Amino acid sequence: MEPNKNTSSEKLPFEAAIDKAGFGLYSYLLTLLTGFGIISFGCIGYGSTFLVPTSACELGTTASQQGMLAAGPVVGLILGGMGWGYLADTRGRRLVLMISLISSSVVNLIGTLSVNWVMLLIVQFLASLLASGVYSMSMTLLSESVPMAKRNIVVLMVSSLFLLAQGIMALLAIPIIPLRFSIHLPALGIYWNSWRTLMLVYSLPNLVTALCVFFMQESPKFVFSKGDEDRALQILRVIHNVNHLKSKEELQVKGLLKDESILSAGPSSTKDQIVPLFKAPLLKYTIIVTLLYMFQQIGSFVVWLPVIADQFIRIIQTGEGTDLTMCGVLDMEAAPADPDATPCALNETSMLMVLGIGVLQSVFNICISLLINTVGRRNIAMIVTSLCGISGILVNLVPNVIGSAVLFAIMLLGIVSLGLYTAIAVALFPTHLRAMAIALPMTGGRITVFASIQILNLLLTNNCDVGFYLFGSLFAVSAIVASFLPDDRRLQAPKPVLTKQESIREEPHQVNGNQTRNLAD
Numbered sequence: 253m254e255p256n257k258n259t260s261s262e263k264l265p266f267e268a269a270i271d272k273a274g275f276g277l278y279s280y281l282l283t284l285l286t287g288f289g290i291i292s293f294g295c296i297g298y299g300s301t302f303l304v305p306t307s308a309c310e311l312g313t314t315a316s317q318q319g320m321l322a323a324g325p326v327v328g329l330i331l332g333g334m335g336w337g338y339l340a341d342t343r344g345r346r347l348v349l350m351i352s353l354i355s356s357s358v359v360n361l362i363g364t365l366s367v368n369w370v371m372l373l374i375v376q377f378l379a380s381l382l383a384s385g386v387y388s389m390s391m392t393l394l395s396e397s398v399p400m401a402k403r404n405i406v407v408l409m410v411s412s413l414f415l416l417a418q419g420i421m422a423l424l425a426i427p428i429i430p431l432r433f434s435i436h437l438p439a440l441g442i443y444w445n446s447w448r449t450l451m452l453v454y455s456l457p458n459l460v461t462a463l464c465v466f467f468m469q470e471s472p473k474f475v476f477s478k479g480d481e482d483r484a485l486q487i488l489r490v491i492h493n494v495n496h497l498k499s500k501e502e503l504q505v506k507g508l509l510k511d512e513s514i515l516s517a518g519p520s521s522t523k524d525q526i527v528p529l530f531k532a533p534l535l536k537y538t539i540i541v542t543l544l545y546m547f548q549q550i551g552s553f554v555v556w557l558p559v560i561a562d563q564f565i566r567i568i569q570t571g572e573g574t575d576l577t578m579c580g581v582l583d584m585e586a587a588p589a590d591p592d593a594t595p596c597a598l599n600e601t602s603m604l605m606v607l608g609i610g611v612l613q614s615v616f617n618i619c620i621s622l623l624i625n626t627v628g629r630r631n632i633a634m635i636v637t638s639l640c641g642i643s644g645i646l647v648n649l650v651p652n653v654i655g656s657a658v659l660f661a662i663m664l665l666g667i668v669s670l671g672l673y674t675a676i677a678v679a680l681f682p683t684h685l686r687a688m689a690i691a692l693p694m695t696g697g698r699i700t701v702f703a704s705i706q707i708l709n710l711l712l713t714n715n716c717d718v719g720f721y722l723f724g725s726l727f728a729v730s731a732i733v734a735s736f737l738p739d740d741r742r743l744q745a746p747k748p749v750l751t752k753q754e755s756i757r758e759e760p761h762q763v764n765g766n767q768t769r770n771l772a773d
Contacts, residue, residue, distance in 0.1 A: 263507040266476055266484075271399045272505055273488045276495030279398050283406050285464050286394045287413030289353070292457030293386035294417030296356050296379050299454040300325050301418065301555050302425050302598070303372075305562070306447040309596040311369040319709040322555055323702050324373045328380030330698040334526075336385020337691030341684060345393040346470040349386065350462045356383035357458035364448045364455075367440055383458070387414075388674075388690040395678050396473035396686075397491065404629070404675055408621035411671025412614045418554060419610025422603040424453055429597045446597075477684050481508050528685055529692060537680045538692070540736055544633070544673050545697030547730040549723045550640070550666045552704035556712065557609070557664070561602035568653065569601075577648040578656040579716035609664055617668040628741040629679070630734055633672045637730035640666030644724025648717045663720075666727055679740065 264272070304321045307313070313321065339348045356379045363375035394410065395403050428450045435444040469487045476484035485505065492503040529538045553560070560582065567581045576584075620632050627635075644663035650656045674690060681689035704723065711719035 262505075263509050264505055265509050266473060267400055269485075269488055269503075269505045269508055270397075270472065270491075271401070272503060273399070273492040274495040275399050275402050277497060278491045278494035279402070279406070281494075282394055282397055282468060283410060285461065285468065286390045286406075287410045288457065289349075289390045289461040289465070290387055290410060290414040291417045291420055292353070292461045293383055293390075294414065295421055295454035295457055296360050296383040297325050297329055298418065298555070299360075299421065299451065300376055301558050302421060302429075303376075303447055303451055303454075305559055305598060306425075306429050306450070306596050307369075307372065310443065310445065310447070311366075311372065313369045315709070315713065317369055319706050321369060321373055321376070322709070323705040324377045325380035326555075326698055326702040326705060328377045328382075329384045330695055330702060332381040332384030333388065333691040333695040333698065334688065337388055337688040340385060340389045340392065341686070341688050344470055345389050345396070345474055346465060346468065349389045349393065350465050352382055352385050352389065353458045353462035353465070356380070356386075357455045357462070360455040360458075361452065364444075364451045365437075365440060365442065367442055385691065386458075388694060391674055391678070392686055392690065393468075393471050396471040397469070403678065404624050405621055407675045407678060408617060408624060408671050411668065411674065412617040412621065414671070415613040415617055415667060416610045418557065419607035419614075421454065422558070422606040422610070425450055425598070426600055426603050428453065429603075430600070476508055484508060526688060526692070529681075529689055534681065534685075534689075537737070538689070540733060541673060541677050541680065541689075542693040542696040543733050544669070544676075544730055545693040546700045547637075547726050547733065548666070548669055548673070548697060549701060549704045549726060550664060550669075551697075551701045552708045552723065553664060554667060555701075555705050556708060558598055558602065558606055560712075561605045561609075562598045564657070565599050565602040565605060574653050575651055576653050576656075577651060578653075578660050579648045579720070581653060581656075582712060582716055609661060612661065613665055613667055616665050617671060620668065620672075624675075626741075628739055629672055629676050630737040630739055631741075633669055633676070633734045633737075634731040636666060636669050636672070637734065638728055640664075640669075641724050641726070641728025641730065644720050644727060647720045647724070663724065663727075669730070676737065 300322050304313070304318050308318060336348065336352060359375060359382055360379040363372060363379060366372035366375060391407060391410065395407055398406055429446050431446040431449070433445065436442075437444055469490055472484045472487040472491070475487060485503075485508065488505065489503045528534060564578075564581055567584050572584070620636070624632060640663050643659045644666075647656055647659045647663060650659060673693070677690045677693065678686065708719050708723070711722075
């Protein structure tokens with residue numbers, strides 16, 4: 253009996269230890285919390301998609317000012333992403349995540365008292381700046397707290413919940429935006445009305461998420477990477493106990509084997525976090541993943557989706573435009589507004605349409621999640637980008653409003669590629685660089701989205717067809733870029749023995765439960 257006891261409590265590599273901690277209640281709770289947290293991030297970072305058109309009447313914004321309001325939060329996401337990535341890699345995922353959630357929510361609440369569009373722009377920029385790390389930090393915390401065999405699936409499942417964010421925001425807007433109350437606040441010279449109430453509602457999920465994160469554990473992998481083996485073991489025991497509530501058996505791990513691929517050499521500077529990403533063997537994959545994010549401009553259409561859907565539904569409800577393309581419909585004058593409707597309120601049917609597209613995107617993401625281990629991350633990314641990119645090119649070549657709308661919906665499904673890119677980045681980069689490695693490409697993508705929002709706003713008004721041809725073609729080219737990534741299904745060779753200096757950039761990875769070489773090799 254003694255040998256068996258020693259075997260069950262021996263020192264193990266970190267990944268073997270977290271496998272023993274299992275996948276159970278704690279893992280499910282953290283997955284759901286991560287999904288809710290990313291939806292709350294969407295309410296802050298992308299709430300402007302509903303606030304911009306609905307606040308236009310009170311604030312008197314022009315088309316160009318509305319474009320700036322829509323793009324302002326994106327600038328915040330651009331500037332803040334890498335900073336939060338650095339803090340998460342050096343100070344911890346959980347603490348920095350809570351700070352980001354609380355601060356962004358408080359600033360967004362201040363925005364409900366905006367006296368003009370400039371103040372609203374500044375406040376939403378600051379709120380997005382403070383919230384910009386929520387996505388990458390949440391995903392990193394989740395991926396480092398579950399067994400490797402479940403890592404791909406939980407990341408993609410959370411991405412499915414994120415795809416519902418805009419639809420959930422639309423669902424929240426449906427009962428609030430039509431409200432006709434208007435309370436004068438003489439001290440500020442403003443009227444508290446429906447769009448301000450909606451902005452308040454969008455601020456609350458971040459606070460709820462922060463409260464829930466307080467009761468969760470720090471990433472055990474991050475703690476171990478900082479050399480605190482005892483605390484890492486304590487966290488693993490908590491995870492194990494919650495995952496196995498019906499069992500009184502303790503986690504049978506005596507200690508964690510030292511692994512230079514996980515352990516970091518003390519405090520690191522911003523340079524230490526960024527420079528390795530631009531050196532071999534990681535440089536190639538930094539460039540590829542960044543390009544994939546930059547070529548993914550479906551987000552620009554998503555930003556304007558409530559406005560596009562509103563125009564589409566108003567025209568369709570008149571019974572006209574059945575033989576037009578999507579751009580033909582957008583070029584028509586909107587149907588006369590209902591005189592009893594709240595000024596600048598979005599059509600209720602159009603908001604349900606936004607919700608429906610979100611559900612469709614989420615279901616599509618779940619489907620590809622089920623195929624991820626069989627087909628491979630890279631191959632699915634190539635299929636999705638080519639299919640959705642080509643659909644975007646064809647949108648205005650079909651002279652039928654329903655057919656054109658279907659192709660447009662297929663194009664919008666391409667947003668699921670963001671989850672694939674995150675899963676690819678998690679697998680490609682080592683622990684001590686991972687949050688920065690996710691934040692850096694996302695920052696590149698957000699920079700291009702900022703420019704694209706302005707360009708698309710202009711093109712939808714003056715040359716709609718070019719917008720679809722341009723962004724559809726760019727997205728289709730992503731399939732060629734992704735082809736330079738390794739096929740993760742075939743990386744089954746054992747990890748070679750490395751010197752200490754070489755191994756500092758390496759980290760063991762698994763595909764379908766088997767030990768493999770690092771994808772960065």
